[in-house]
Structures are given as structure tokens and as C-alpha cells.
Amino acid sequence: MENLDFALYTQWSAYATLFFAxxxxxxxxxxxxxxxxxxxxxxxxxxxxxGLFGLSLGLFSRSVVPGAVRYALVYDNGANLAVVSVKPxxxxxxxxxxxxxxxxxxxxxxxxxxxxxxFTVRLRVMSHPEPGVSEPLYLGQVQRAIAxxxxxxxxxxLYPENLKKLxxxxxxx
Numbered sequence: 001m002e003n004l005d006f007a008l009y010t011q012w013s014a015y016a017t018l019f020f021a022x023x024x025x026x027x028x029x030x031x032x033x034x035x036x037x038x039x040x041x042x043x044x045x046x047x048x049x050x051g052l053f054g055l056s057l058g059l060f061s062r063s064v065v066p067g068a069v070r071y072a073l074v075y076d077n078g079a080n081l082a083v084v085s086v087k088p089x090x091x092x093x094x095x096x097x098x099x100x101x102x103x104x105x106x107x108x109x110x111x112x113x114x115x116x117x118x119f120t121v122r123l124r125v126m127s128h129p130e131p132g133v134s135e136p137l138y139l140g141q142v143q144r145a146i147a148x149x150x151x152x153x154x155x156x157x158l159y160p161e162n163l164k165k166l167x168x169x170x171x172x173x
Contacts, residue, residue: 124136
């Protein structure tokens with residue numbers, strides 16, 4: 001994903017806002033018929049510039065954990081539990097990194113704890129032990145403080161007995 005440069009967009013939007021403001025003033029001085037439309041356009045450009053400025057403050061900064069694989073969000077109760085799923089061709093190192101990535105991505109100050117003030121993210125794959133039978137196979141979980149994003153203390157638990165059940169032998173490495 002490409003990083004967007006909202007600071008540059010804010011700058012150009014501010015220039016366009018000033019241009020429309022000067023044009024609106026000129027329209028009032030010369031009594032042009034579109035002067036009220038230009039006032040509306042200037043107001044819209046002001047709101048757009050303020051919005052772009054807010055985005056340029058870095059509200060969408062996302063850290064990337066090396067070694068993490070793509071995951072899909074399976075379940076999120078909006079409070080203290082989320083479950084993500086990965087493909088069965090995953091290594092132990094990738095499970096660890098993906099748990100870190102998911103706990104960082106899914107963290108939100110709006111979450112509430114139900115007594116323990118921990119946010120838990122569980123990672124699973126879908127296992128097919130027999131044809132026509134599917135069962136979730138949990139490979140690990142991570143817990144973090146629900147109210148403190150800066151606290152880097154992550155409690156990561158891997159389930160080696162489930163990692164051994166994965167179809168490839170390199171998952172245990």
C-alpha cells in the first residue's frame with residue numbers, strides 16, 4: 001500500500017482555497033452573477049483543506065511487523081476479543097509476527113474490557129482432517145493492555161501442538 005502525502009495535498013488545497021477566495025472577492029467587486037456560487041465553493045474548499053490538514057497529522061500511520069503474513073478478520077466483538085485467520089501454509093515465525101501485526105492493527109481506544117482490561121487476538125487456520133469436515137485450528141493468541149497503546153507489553157502464546165498439525169513440516173521450524 002502506498003503512503004499518501006496528505007501534507008502536500010493540504011498545501012495545494014490551501015492554494016486553491018486562496019484562489020477561490022480572491023475570485024469570490026473579485027466577483028463581489030465586479031457584481032458577477034456567480035458570486036454566491038463562488039462563496040459556496042470557497043467555503044467547501046475551506047472545509048476540504050481543514051479535513052486534509054487533519055489527515056496530514058498522521059491519523060492513519062500504520063506500523064508493519066516484518067515477517068507478518070496477510071490475515072483476514074473472522075470475528076471481532078468490538079470489545080476485548082478478535083479472531084483472525086491465515087492460510088495453512090504458515091510458519092511459526094510468521095504466526096508470531098502476524099499476531100503482533102494484528103494486535104497493533106486492531107487496537108482501538110474505543111474498545112472496552114470485560115473485567116480483565118486485556119485485548120485478545122486469536123489466530124487460526126481452517127483444518128480439513130477429512131473430506132467434507134472443516135474445523136478451526138488455533139495456532140496462538142496475543143493479549144495486550146486494552147487502554148494503553150504505547151505499552152509494548154504483549155503476552156504472546158503459541159500452541160505448538162496445533163502447529164504440528166499443519167500440513168507442512170516447516171511450520172514447526
